Amino acid sequence: MNILYTLDLIGTIAFAASGALAGVRRGMDLFGILVLGMVTAIGGGTIRDVLLGDLPPFCLHNEIYLWLPILVALFVFFTHRRWPKFESLLLYLDAIGLGTFVVIGTGKALSFETGPLGAVLMGVMTGTAGGVLRDILSNEIPLIMRREIYASACIIGGVSLVLLRLLEVNNTLSLLIAASAVIVLRVLAIHLNWSLPKAS
C-alpha cells in the first residue's frame, strides 16, 4: 500500500501544520505549538488504536509519525509570517489527509471485526478526533461541531468503504475510491460553502 502510505504522510504533514498554525494564532509558546501540531496529526489515529485495543498505538511503532509533526511544527514556528499565502494550499492538503485517515481508520476497524457502524465511527474518529483534541486544548468548542460539511464527508467516505468491501471490490481500489469521495466532497464544500442545518 505505498500510495496510501504516501498520502498518509502528506495528511500527517498537513494536519500538523494546521494544528501548529492554530497554536500560533492562539498566542501559545513553542511547546504549545508543538503539542497542538502533534495532537492534530496523530490524535485521531491514537484514539482509534486505544479503542481497538491495538496498543501501543501506530505512532509508537513507527516514530516517523512523531518526528514529522515535530519538524513541521518547528518549521511553522519559524516561518509563520509567510503562511497566510499558503492557507488555501493547506486546505487541499488537509482534504487529502482527511480522506486518507478516514479510509485507513475504517479499514483497520473492519480488520478488527467491528460491525459496519463501528467501522464507520472509527474512520470518522481517525479523521476528526485530532482536530477535536486541538480545539479542546485551546479551550474552544470543536470547530467540527459547528462547521461546513466536514464530518459528513468522513461519514460518506467510511460508508463507501464498508459498502465496497461488502461488494468484494478489490481492497486497494476500494480504499482509493472511498478516500477520493471524501476529498472531492471536502473541496466542493469549501468552494460552494455548504453547511449542515442547525436546530432552529
Added chain:
Amino acid sequence: MNILYTLDLIGTIAFAASGALAGVRRGMDLFGILVLGMVTAIGGGTIRDVLLGDLPPFCLHNEIYLWLPILVALFVFFTHRRWPKFESLLLYLDAIGLGTFVVIGTGKALSFETGPLGAVLMGVMTGTAGGVLRDILSNEIPLIMRREIYASACIIGGVSLVLLRLLEVNNTLSLLIAASAVIVLRVLAIHLNWSLPKAS
C-alpha cells in the same frame, strides 16, 4: 440479567436525549447534536472499558449501543420544540440510567479484580464520564463538578454494591438494591434541591 439490560437501554436512551438536547441548546449543527448524544450515552462505559483493558469496548461489540443514541439524537433534532414538556420525565429516566450505569460499572470492575475503591471509581465514571465529555466538548465546566447531589448518589451506589458483594448477597439482588439506592437518592435530590458544600 434481562431486567438490567432493559434498564441499561432505557438509560442509554435517556442519556442520549439529554446530550442531544444540550447540543440543540448550544446552537450546534446536526453532526454536533449526534456527537453529544452518543458521547453522553456511551462515553462513560467506553472510558471504563479502556481503563479495564476490555477492548474493543462494549459499544463496538453490541452495536445497539451505537444505533440507539443516533436514532434518539435524530428524533430530538426533528422534535426539539416539543421537548420542554418532557424535561421532568427525562430527569427520572436519567436517574434510572445513572443507577444502572453505576452498578454495571462497579460490578464489571469487581469481576476484573480491581480493589474496592477502584471498583467504586469505575462505577462512578461509568455513570458520569459521558456527561463530563459532553460538557468538555461544549466548552463548559462539567456540570457535575458544580451541581446538586449527582456524583454522591453514584458513590453511594458503588459502595453499596461493593458491601453487598462482601456480604455475599445474591448477585442480581445486590445490583437491583444498589441501583435503586442511586435512583431514589437522585429523585430526592431533585425534589429537595440538595447540594454539596463548597469551600468558602
Added chain:
Amino acid sequence: MNILYTLDLIGTIAFAASGALAGVRRGMDLFGILVLGMVTAIGGGTIRDVLLGDLPPFCLHNEIYLWLPILVALFVFFTHRRWPKFESLLLYLDAIGLGTFVVIGTGKALSFETGPLGAVLMGVMTGTAGGVLRDILSNEIPLIMRREIYASACIIGGVSLVLLRLLEVNNTLSLLIAASAVIVLRVLAIHLNWSLPKAS
C-alpha cells in the same frame, strides 16, 4: 527502588494538593475538588498506561495511588484558608513530583520497547498530562502551553534518561540523575522567571 517509590508518593501528594487547590480557587464543590485532586495526581500515569496498553493502569493495581489523592483533597478542602503560606513549599514538592513522574514514565516506556522519542514523549505525558486534564476540566487553556519552563524541563529529563541508558549507566543512578535534572531546572526556572519564546 525504594527511594523512587518514596519520591513518587511525595509527588502524588504534591500534585493532588495543587489540583485540589485549583478546585478551591475555581469555586468547585467538594466532589469537584476531589476530582481535580485525583486527576492531577494520577491522570498522567494513567494516560501513559493506556497508551502502552498496560491495563488496568497502575492506580487500579496499587490503590494507595487512589487513597492518597482523596485524603489530600479532603485535607485541602478543610484547611484551604491556611494554604497561601505553603504555596512556595508546594512548588518545590511539585518539582520533585515532576522529575520523578517523568523518569518513571520514560523508563517504563523504554521497558515496553518504544523508540527513544516515544519514550521521552511518554515521560513528558506522565509528568504533565494530569495538569492538562485538570485545566481542561476547569475549562481553562492548559497552563503548561503558556507558561515558564515546565515541559522543557520534562523533555530534558526524558532525553537525559534515554542517553544515560544508551551509555549503559547503572539503572537506579540514571533515574536519579535524570530526575534531579528536571528538579533543578524547575527550581531555577521559578527563581529566575524563565520562559519559552512565543511566535510574535
